[in-house]
Amino acid sequence: MAALAGVGEATVSRVLNGRANVRPATREKVLEAIRALDYRPSSVARSLSLGRTMVIGVVVPWFTHASAVERVRGIVAALSGSPYELMLFDVESEDRQRRAFELLDRGDRADGLLIVSTLPTDAQLERLRTALLPCVLVDARHESIPNVVVDDVAGGEMATRHLIELGHTRIAFIGDTPPEFRFEWSRDRTLGYERALERAGLERRPHYVREGTRSRHVARSIAAELLSLDEPPTAIFAASDTQALGALEAARSRGIRVPDQLSVVGFDDVEVAAYVGLTTVRQPLFESGRRGGELLLRALDGHPLAAHSEVMPLELVVRGTTGPPPTAVA
């Protein structure tokens, strides 16, 4: 290449990188040779030399879930104006997650990391740190890593209070199974639920609090069980829209009218929620991804990141699945 152009390698490099200090005639010669050879510079060699890959890694479990996808979309949007490409690590098991971090903490696969809806172990975080890999957490918090989150306790309380204000006293909660990915929002939403009950002076009924994997199917059978209790709840707060949809299905299949006989509140406000008229707590999914992407880009740009929590706003969106409880007794 350099030979054909009759110049040194350094000059080719200068031309390729658009440096100023090259004489026009020389530049022309190089450009000509590039054309003649259909020459394509190697990004790998460049990466090795520069120690940068121009890749941002995104680690996300639950890529099968609408909310995770929505966050990834936000990340994609944030990166779209940047020179970085996105490498996606879908880690649907702890094993896959471990492997992903083992690859990433070598430090030369990506220049930075966005970790979504999962919290690496402290050992993993320590290795990422020693690999000098800037990280931003989205939908997970850690005191030593910048993160963008929502206040799940407040969200759980918001949803529950809405039901209480409508007059409900028998309010059930369908949460997630304990955090396989050290993922604690479901627990926080439970706390919010309990706090709302407590503040309203309502008793907590342990059999009204149920957990299951985050799927419509499972939530549907949990809801079915709740609805066949001797004293069934008049309202259900589900820790995610997906689960709320399952609850709606359970009601529908038993001929229970919503919201006349049963109120249902979800969490997230995924796209379907608006379509089916689900009352829910909206969290800015897309925005959280975008914001995380922005923070990381800023860090990559040399501005050091403070390890703080950026708390995104939550909003109760009242639609058609909540109303006053059926008039008790008669």
Added chain:
Amino acid sequence: MAALAGVGEATVSRVLNGRANVRPATREKVLEAIRALDYRPSSVARSLSLGRTMVIGVVVPWFTHASAVERVRGIVAALSGSPYELMLFDVESEDRQRRAFELLDRGDRADGLLIVSTLPTDAQLERLRTALLPCVLVDARHESIPNVVVDDVAGGEMATRHLIELGHTRIAFIGDTPPEFRFEWSRDRTLGYERALERAGLERRPHYVREGTRSRHVARSIAAELLSLDEPPTAIFAASDTQALGALEAARSRGIRVPDQLSVVGFDDVEVAAYVGLTTVRQPLFESGRRGGELLLRALDGHPLAAHSEVMPLELVVRGTTGPPPTAVA
């Protein structure tokens, strides 16, 4: 590193790659040094040396669409057992697409390419070919590249025939805008629609065939216009579920009952479709991604790919949004 262990670099490399011909004692020394130094081998250097990156690029426009995401999920599933990582190129504009291919056709960013729901120009394909980059097309066809597709003409015909068999004669079609990404399935579905009408001896009414960008919002207003024609259609076939949902909204907001007064058929069978009971033509979105991934992995494994079309099956899923037309006249 090699120094600390008191061995040559080659030996370190052998240990790292688990080659057999290393004496156990030597191996131990190396392993010990690795531990002591917290040594992490560089994948970039390895890539440069080997000429392989262990990365598969996925080019996908419309990552904002549920169907694209579903395909990507299938790809993720296919790669999950492999040693390849996934690099995602969301190309929501022609310009981004051009840039993505310019990066990829250097040939050292990824070892293979999955191109989803878009067809590169011939010039782009030629450059990918000279870069020796194996490609598989998903949801796009090209005679010289292996691809996995569905028969969109047959699908369009299937949906339309269903409506005809129910007794409809005034059937409208909401398609996509002309293919920004050289993306022709909407046109093919239109052809299928027209063919079904023709075979049934029904007249084609040009004002019943409308196009709009693939969004619920746009489809909704198109449907609203169709429904306010002097002689409105009794059935609408939409080229995607997203658009079908828009049509349903239009009907709902005008108090038109579905399916009593209006039948609606979609295309894709995205997750929401089942939930809202939409009759649709199911195409195996997830499967298409998975299959594409498998084909590419096979190619990467040294088995040359024949440039053939793998046609995935289409299936009419009849649910609650289609029925006989309202009994005419009275």
Added chain:
DNA sequence: CTGAAAGCGCTTACAG
């Protein structure tokens, strides 16, 4: 079984 050396293809001081 093991090591010295060349090679992968860039970038970047360092001299001119």
Added chain:
DNA sequence: CTGAAAGCGCTTACAG
């Protein structure tokens, strides 16, 4: 403004 040379950190014949 430009080139020779070293360096980024691996792998792989080639000798021993």
